[in-house]
Amino acid sequence: MDYPGNLFVVAAPSGAGKSSLVKALLELDSHVLPSVSHTTRPPRGQEKHGREYFFVPDAEFDQMVQNDAFVEWANVHSRRYGTSKKMIEDRIAHGSDVILEIDWQGALQIKRIFANAVLIFILPPSWDELRSRLERRGEDSPEVIETRLKNAADELAQAKEFDFVIINELFERALFDLKAVVHAQRLKYQAQRRARADTFAALGIL
Ligand SMILES: Nc1ncnc2c1ncn2[C@@H]1O[C@H](COP(=O)(O)OP(=O)(O)OP(=O)(O)O)[C@@H](O)[C@H]1O
Numbered sequence: 457m458d459y460p461g462n463l464f465v466v467a468a469p470s471g472a473g474k475s476s477l478v479k480a481l482l483e484l485d486s487h488v489l490p491s492v493s494h495t496t497r498p499p500r501g502q503e504k505h506g507r508e509y510f511f512v513p514d515a516e517f518d519q520m521v522q523n524d525a526f527v528e529w530a531n532v533h534s535r536r537y538g539t540s541k542k543m544i545e546d547r548i549a550h551g552s553d554v555i556l557e558i559d560w561q562g563a564l565q566i567k568r569i570f571a572n573a574v575l576i577f578i579l580p581p582s583w584d585e586l587r588s589r590l591e592r593r594g595e596d597s598p599e600v601i602e603t604r605l606k607n608a609a610d611e612l613a614q615a616k617e618f619d620f621v622i623i624n625e626l627f628e629r630a631l632f633d634l635k636a637v638v639h640a641q642r643l644k645y646q647a648q649r650r651a652r653a654d655t656f657a658a659l660g661i662l
């Protein structure tokens with residue numbers, strides 16, 4: 457599928473720091489818009505409906521699945537999460553760059569539909585650091601943290617399917633790398649669009 461904006465997909469095991477990195481990128485770069493997913497999990501901490509997620513009951517999620525309203529969705533840590541078609545279409549159709557913060561299953565579904573999407577995987581520097589980030593965040597019960605750490609092993613095995621892997625050890629370094637990927641992708645597409653326009657002009661078909 458072709459579209460005017462760039463699509464970036466960021467995935468990582470829970471606690472690796474993807475939300476923190478994406479939030480920092482969005483504050484620095486007004487040309488990137490977030491995609492807000494739907495989820496059946498309850499809000500945590502200061503999360504607000506429509507900002508971090510659309511928090512919906514199971515029945516509403518089921519209905520959206522039946523109506524084919526998702527571009528991708530997946531079961532993650534025993535809850536369901538999905539990106540609505542409307543969210544993606546509205547944003548990329550207007551030429552904005554869009555960033556999706558989703559799990560690896562969703563990322564691979566997106567790549568099958570949008571071949572030009574850039575898949576970025578965030579790695580924690582170590583298992584110990586991943587555990588302590590989840591614990592320090594203080595928003596999940598010990599049981600939820602154990603489930604997330606257990607699932608992280610399978611998630612890490614998917615990193616090789618991604619276009620870029622960023623190690624989030626020093627936050628500022630990882631943010632620099634994320635900005636570099638976004639910038640490189642913009643340059644690539646600007647150059648391709650320009651080359652296409654030049655060819656059209658040379659052929660007199662503009
Ligand atoms: N480079 C870093 N060094 C130290 N702490 C970090 C770093 N990056 C993020 N953190 C902290 O680690 C915790 C987890 O980060 P964050 O919530 O961004 O992870 P996440 O990958 O989005 O997790 P989830 O998938 O569960 O939403 C937060 O408390 C965050 O402040």
Ligand SMILES: Nc1nc2c(ncn2[C@@H]2O[C@H](COP(=O)(O)O)[C@@H](O)[C@H]2O)c(=O)[nH]1
Binds near residue numbers: 528532537562
């Ligand atoms: N496939 C999708 N995965 C998603 C989506 N939105 C979020 N996620 C992923 O779920 C886990 C858990 O998130 P949390 O906010 O409960 O910590 C994490 O890996 C997210 O990236 C989505 O729309 N589709």
